[in-house]
Amino acid sequence: MIVVLGESTRTFFPYARVAFVAAAFFAVPANAYDVKEVADGGTVEGTIVYRGEVPIKKIIPTKDRDVCGASREEPRVRVGPNKEVESAVVYLVDVKAGKAWPEQSKPPVLDNVECRFEPEVQVIKAGPLDVVNKDPVLHNTHGYYGKRTAFNLALPNEGQTIPVELPRAGTVRVDCDAHGWMEGWVYVVDNPYYAVTGPDGKFKITDVPPGEYKLVAVQHFTGPVEMPVKVTAGQPTNLEIELKKQ
Numbered sequence: 386m387i388v389v390l391g392e393s394t395r396t397f398f399p400y401a402r403v404a405f406v407a408a409a410f411f412a413v414p415a416n417a418y419d420v421k422e423v424a425d426g427g428t429v430e431g432t433i434v435y436r437g438e439v440p441i442k443k444i445i446p447t448k449d450r451d452v453c454g455a456s457r458e459e460p461r462v463r464v465g466p467n468k469e470v471e472s473a474v475v476y477l478v479d480v481k482a483g484k485a486w487p488e489q490s491k492p493p494v495l496d497n498v499e500c501r502f503e504p505e506v507q508v509i510k511a512g513p514l515d516v517v518n519k520d521p522v523l524h525n526t527h528g529y530y531g532k533r534t535a536f537n538l539a540l541p542n543e544g545q546t547i548p549v550e551l552p553r554a555g556t557v558r559v560d561c562d563a564h565g566w567m568e569g570w571v572y573v574v575d576n577p578y579y580a581v582t583g584p585d586g587k588f589k590i591t592d593v594p595p596g597e598y599k600l601v602a603v604q605h606f607t608g609p610v611e612m613p614v615k616v617t618a619g620q621p622t623n624l625e626i627e628l629k630k631q
Contacts, residue, residue: 419482430624440461452520475601477576478598498520514550529559599611
């Protein structure tokens with residue numbers, strides 16, 4: 386069992402918005418992706434499973450309990466009765482051209498709600514993200530590309546929104562410097578061929594141009610699995626992908 390106390394050991398500065406930007410790091414642009422008609426696309430679909438031991442994280446809030454709630458236990462991997470994995474991310478790498486991005490009328494949102502991140506896991510196009518605080522307590526929302534800070538924001542006010550930019554593909558782990566148990570993941574991608582599994586562990590990526598690709602399946606506890614996949618025009622490619630703790 387993993388025990389997470391409420392207080393983070395990192396020092397933060399209340400009410401000061403801190404935005405760290407490493408110019409050389411963020412100068413890397415997102416890979417170019419061209420939208421084109423896909424008349425003979427195939428489908429990559431399947432199920433993500435995890436058959437290993439599921440560790441439990443015990444969360445003990447030590448502050449703002451009226452907002453954050455009581456102590457609780459959460460599995461590090463949410464699995465169903467047949468070991469299917471919820472909230473795993475599946476995506477294709479280095480697709481240069483294909484279907485259009487999903488339409489969106491506003492930037493994606495990372496919300497602080499009752500001292501949890503909502504959504505806990507999401508996939509977005511490289512670009513803007515709105516960080517929101519719906520709680521009546523200070524959150525210091527901190528995102529990292531690897532060990533390097535992508536954004537570090539103090540949000541002291543309920544209803545506050547701060548826009549940030551995530552300009553390159555990669556995994557952004559998010560925590561809160563004020564509530565050390567909070568954790569979320571934003572997967573930034575450079576093409577629209579991705580999916581997030583539901584409670585049944587299933588995924589479906591449609592309108593894929595025929596060809597050979599690298600597929601990545603990842604869940605934050607297990608880490609990624611990479612494999613080659615061949616897509617045939619007008620046909621489904623069915624996969625069962627087993628995640629294993631690395």
